[in-house]
Amino acid sequence: MDAWRGGRGRAGPRLPAMETRDCGYQFRIALLGDAAVGKTSLLRRYVRPPEPQAAAEPEPTVGVEFYSRVLQLPAGPRIKLQLWDTAGHERFRCITRSFYRSLVGVLLVFDVTNRESFEHIQYWHQEVLSTQGPDKAIFLLIGHKSDLQSTRCVSTQEAEDLAASLGMTFLETSATNNCNVELAFDVLTTAIQQALQQGHIRLEENWGGVRLIHNAPVPRPPSRKQHPAPCQC
Numbered sequence: 349m350d351a352w353r354g355g356r357g358r359a360g361p362r363l364p365a366m367e368t369r370d371c372g373y374q375f376r377i378a379l380l381g382d383a384a385v386g387k388t389s390l391l392r393r394y395v396r397p398p399e400p401q402a403a404a405e406p407e408p409t410v411g412v413e414f415y416s417r418v419l420q421l422p423a424g425p426r427i428k429l430q431l432w433d434t435a436g437h438e439r440f441r442c443i444t445r446s447f448y449r450s451l452v453g454v455l456l457v458f459d460v461t462n463r464e465s466f467e468h469i470q471y472w473h474q475e476v477l478s479t480q481g482p483d484k485a486i487f488l489l490i491g492h493k494s495d496l497q498s499t500r501c502v503s504t505q506e507a508e509d510l511a512a513s514l515g516m517t518f519l520e521t522s523a524t525n526n527c528n529v530e531l532a533f534d535v536l537t538t539a540i541q542q543a544l545q546q547g548h549i550r551l552e553e554n555w556g557g558v559r560l561i562h563n564a565p566v567p568r569p570p571s572r573k574q575h576p577a578p579c580q581c
């Protein structure tokens with residue numbers, strides 16, 4: 349699926365094709381984490397407009413599913429985010445693993461009510477590092493389902509400590525309450541953009557993590573010479 353801001357498809361009426369061509373960069377970002385931590389729900393909440401009726405329960409992801417959205421950073425270029433929703437289930441691991449190499453951003457997602465999913469975060473982090481090598485992707489740790497306070501079993505402090513030890517930022521999100529969903533993607537995109545500006549991440553020809561999207565030439569307004577004003581005399 350390819351959803352844009354406003355939840356329309358590529359040719360949808362809310363985002364004319366011109367806007368895509370205005371983008372400066374494309375960043376490839378994936379959500380990784382155990383099965384059922386809420387990756388699909390978080391991503392759908394980000395790329396789709398709020399639905400009037402309760403959204404259907406997501407099916408477990410099979411392999412990898414694709415979404416996208418265009419983001420305008422304040423005082424920065426327009427960025428097309430190519431968003432990959434990966435299956436958390438072990439049986440899809442060899443499929444999902446083959447995508448890690450071409451990522452520039454990763455949301456490592458655990459469920460705050462599922463201790464095991466938190467304990468597996470280092471495994472997911474290592475999975476990407478062992479494929480890419482260090483310093484290639486920017487990570488953000490996400491404690492998801494923050495609306496379920498009464499059943500949570502991972503504290504904010506523990507998660508912040510883990511994030512600090514892995515050199516990343518931590519945020520809590522909820523797809524149900526739409527809490528910090530926009531913020532999570534803004535924080536990750538801004539960090540990638542800064543790393544790019546500072547030269548910590550580089551554009552590479554054979555790497556899909558970051559792509560430059562050339563701007564379309566802007567049509568010039570007709571000049572006065574070509575269209576003189578009508579004679580007033």
Ligand SMILES: Nc1nc2c(ncn2[C@@H]2O[C@H](COP(=O)(O)OP(=O)(O)OP(=O)(O)O)[C@@H](O)[C@H]2O)c(=O)[nH]1
Nearest residue numbers: 383384385386387388389408409436493522523524
């Ligand atoms: N309370 C609550 N439940 C959520 C939230 N996000 C997702 N869920 C529920 O968690 C369950 C799993 O959600 P998914 O989005 O399918 O999880 P996933 O990580 O994509 O799962 P896989 O595709 O199997 O890897 C579903 O029943 C969702 O409705 C949230 O923010 N709060």
